[in-house]
Amino acid sequence: MILAAIAAIATMTAVAQPSSPARPRLVVGIVVDQMRWDYLYTYNNIWAADGGFNRLLAGGYSCANTMIDYLPTVTACGHASIYTGTTPAWHGIAGNNFLLDGVNVTSVTDANAHGVGSDTKAGQVSPRNMLATTIGDQIKLATDGKAVVAGVSLKDRAAVLPAGHSADLALWYDNKAKRFITSDYYTDKLPQWVTDFNRDNKAALATNLWDEPQGTTMTTQLAIAALNNLQMGRDDVTDLLAVSYSTTDACAHNHGIRTDSVNAIYRQLDRELATLLDALDSRVGKGNYLLFLTADHGGTYNINTMQERNLPGYRTSTSAIRRRANEALQRKFGIENLIKTNFQYSFYLDNDAIRAADLDRDDVAAEACRALMREPLVQWAVDIENINASYLPAELRERIAKGYARDRSGDIHVILRPLAYTGAPGHPGSAHGTFTQSDSHIPLVFYGWGITAGETTRLTHMTDIAPTVCALLHMQAPNCTIGQPIF
Numbered sequence: 001m002i003l004a005a006i007a008a009i010a011t012m013t014a015v016a017q018p019s020s021p022a023r024p025r026l027v028v029g030i031v032v033d034q035m036r037w038d039y040l041y042t043y044n045n046i047w048a049a050d051g052g053f054n055r056l057l058a059g060g061y062s063c064a065n066t067m068i069d070y071l072p073t074v075t076a077c078g079h080a081s082i083y084t085g086t087t088p089a090w091h092g093i094a095g096n097n098f099l100l101d102g103v104n105v106t107s108v109t110d111a112n113a114h115g116v117g118s119d120t121k122a123g124q125v126s127p128r129n130m131l132a133t134t135i136g137d138q139i140k141l142a143t144d145g146k147a148v149v150a151g152v153s154l155k156d157r158a159a160v161l162p163a164g165h166s167a168d169l170a171l172w173y174d175n176k177a178k179r180f181i182t183s184d185y186y187t188d189k190l191p192q193w194v195t196d197f198n199r200d201n202k203a204a205l206a207t208n209l210w211d212e213p214q215g216t217t218m219t220t221q222l223a224i225a226a227l228n229n230l231q232m233g234r235d236d237v238t239d240l241l242a243v244s245y246s247t248t249d250a251c252a253h254n255h256g257i258r259t260d261s262v263n264a265i266y267r268q269l270d271r272e273l274a275t276l277l278d279a280l281d282s283r284v285g286k287g288n289y290l291l292f293l294t295a296d297h298g299g300t301y302n303i304n305t306m307q308e309r310n311l312p313g314y315r316t317s318t319s320a321i322r323r324r325a326n327e328a329l330q331r332k333f334g335i336e337n338l339i340k341t342n343f344q345y346s347f348y349l350d351n352d353a354i355r356a357a358d359l360d361r362d363d364v365a366a367e368a369c370r371a372l373m374r375e376p377l378v379q380w381a382v383d384i385e386n387i388n389a390s391y392l393p394a395e396l397r398e399r400i401a402k403g404y405a406r407d408r409s410g411d412i413h414v415i416l417r418p419l420a421y422t423g424a425p426g427h428p429g430s431a432h433g434t435f436t437q438s439d440s441h442i443p444l445v446f447y448g449w450g451i452t453a454g455e456t457t458r459l460t461h462m463t464d465i466a467p468t469v470c471a472l473l474h475m476q477a478p479n480c481t482i483g484q485p486i487f
């Protein structure tokens, strides 16, 4: 449907102006961290009539049944998958944190990179851990490097992974230095306009941006500053601006879904999106930019809230589960901590200890899975190397396999019983990371250049976003794309 509209426009353009390429001047990707699909509608009461969300919904094309097709449903995997059109098995971003050569790294940790704009550790960041190309990389290739590509967010990973490998600039917020920075992966000197932005907004940047509406405003203002100063969308060479809003995630984690704090964040976001659309309309021109809005993952209600509504809800701790499984493994094999660590539901075996003791790796993994499944709140524990031998439903098997980055992900993936979550007792916040609808059903709205208003409830996936954008641009999709263009 989208592509049919584009074909019509392309034909018209070809007749009128043979030399002009049938491409928008700018692609704008907007990711709202932890925004569930149904928020488009549950927050109807707080969207302003002329706010950003109503404008996008009225004029855009909504893919209302867009699912994340891998596990785990977390920020780094989401941002990488949206822009690469593929999953951790290919792009290698196994989680927000994972083990790389045995070292605990974040998705964007790069010991060889240095901060530009501050000298804290917050600058040791680059996209080098990501193995696949992105929408921005493809735009750069297709335009012989002439396109301008930039990413902006409070979170480093949410700016760096969407911007891609060949980006001109990614900017993120340094929590210690209280300003926006980049790294020498991109440039050796902070652009003057970023220095000016930090100076002009010093007071605002010194406040707690993470779960306050102010963080949403600063992100928008920086995105508009990038648009202006990097001269994006000014000519026929298609540029890419990737913007990610982090406050929505931090605020829900801290306060819980549908709380006054989260409502305030979304009310502000609605206004900020309107401000961003106004800036795009006036500087790039209505109809000259292609925009998409989506999320890196959803989120689930707090267990206390569920219990108050008489829904079953259970709380557990993955480190306690790991400790008890290790005790069972020690009784059987005589070695401590054979599961050496876990990041959320991804459990790592101590393969060095297993080799040193001359144990059979598959025996240890099978015993570990049995021990983990004795936990009342564990539905499945799967040794991923032997996933086809498990009796896991095919849907889950595929999502786990797609989320498994060899040499980076844990050996065993744990799926908790429905409505069981991790988190400290009494903590009011939301959670995510699982396969459930609440965590994996995300909004996806295309808007602007060549897009006809409409909606589909056909099943689409996060990995379809990149190939759809690239098909609209008549460019090659990112190199490891597994999704399909949405018609």
Ligand SMILES: [Zn+2]
Pocket (backbone or CB within 6 Å): 034, 075, 249, 250, 253, 432
């Ligand atoms: Zn989160």
